[in-house]
Amino acid sequence: MKKVVDKNELRPLLKDGISIMFGGFMACGTPEGLVDLLIEMNIKELTLICNDAGFPDRGIGKLIVNKQVKKLITSHIGLNPEAGRQMNEGTLEVQLVPQGTLAEQIRAEGSGIGGFLTPTGVGTSVETGKQKLTINGKDYLLELPLKADFAMLRGSITDTDGNIYYNGTTRNFNPLMALAADNVIVETEELVERGQIKPEDVMTLGVLVRYIVKEEKK
């Protein structure tokens, strides 16, 4: 399967109203080139799932500043004042989720788990609208899986089969999202031939990845 494409070949796939999971934590490990492609195309009404709202000039924050996002499912928006402003104005729907719950919702979707019980959020407003169960005397909230049309990942080194290696803390949500979306696109800093990443170092399996685009680090 040919996976390596020019960024512009992705254009027909990207339409108004799609949902996208973006890897990255405060823009570390976010595929900036794919964010820029969505900005160039001015794709609107996006639902984004990402750890945070990034910064106004980095990460998915740029899409929020450009008013392309309808709904954001995230754990933190504190370092992007524009996200808070649009939320208060009522033009951006923000669903705040505890970070560990967000990670597990994504993992659950990708792993075929129908839901999970977490103590996080018990006794807080996170409980609202959720089923509470008591197991062995301890209270838990039932949290459900989270999926998206696309997962957009950033790899440090990717081979032509889509096997991905992540540097440092760029890994974060990326490997989880690779299993939780219909179409998985990785933007890679370095592209190598099959076999150039040691099997022990593969952090996301190539078989999960549909498209690979090469983007130099800025």
Added chain:
Amino acid sequence: MITDIELAKTIIAKRIAKELKDGQLVNLGIGLPTMVANYVPENITVTFQSENGMVMMGPVPEKGKENMDITNAGGQPVTVLPGGAFFDSSMSFALIRGGHVDITVLGTLEVDQEGNIANWVIPGKKVPGMGGAMDLVTGAKKVIVASLHTEKGRSKILKKCTLPLTAKHEVNLIVTELAVMEVTPDGLVLKEINKDTTVNEVISLTDADLIIHKDLKIMEI
């Protein structure tokens, strides 16, 4: 009273560092809690976790040597020490939620005598979000709140939190520049006071009801 805020923060960080024990896994929140790392006793090894996916987080790199692929939970470049490891967010929160983190140190907007903490939202004003705080407070074995005793003259240690909670009954210890207080089933126990204050001053600056420990000590810093 201690009016120098930088001095107050240093006192808090130094005192909390004395709570750390050899071999522990510790998560420090952004801001004041981060300062605790500067005062770890020399004879112990503590592993610091950053919830974006690393252990053995090291200091901020020299200017010009930043690697933007190695950042802390605030997105700022940091370093990793020998023996460190990187991992994904699922592993990170398995460590946190699974009770493998021995101590989490957090700042707060409000904390109360029942061990409730509110530090993620001021409705209508500031809505940063909870990030990893709810998981940390719920999952860590010991929760230490690092906070100035008062803000704009008002006590941060309340009878009952008024802001939306981060977690209920999870705080174990509150350390301010003036006092060390432990949350117990009987109530909030004043265990230590700063050498430059008095019990009466602490009581007058605290909204919460305090039980004075029969063996009250001076804070070691």
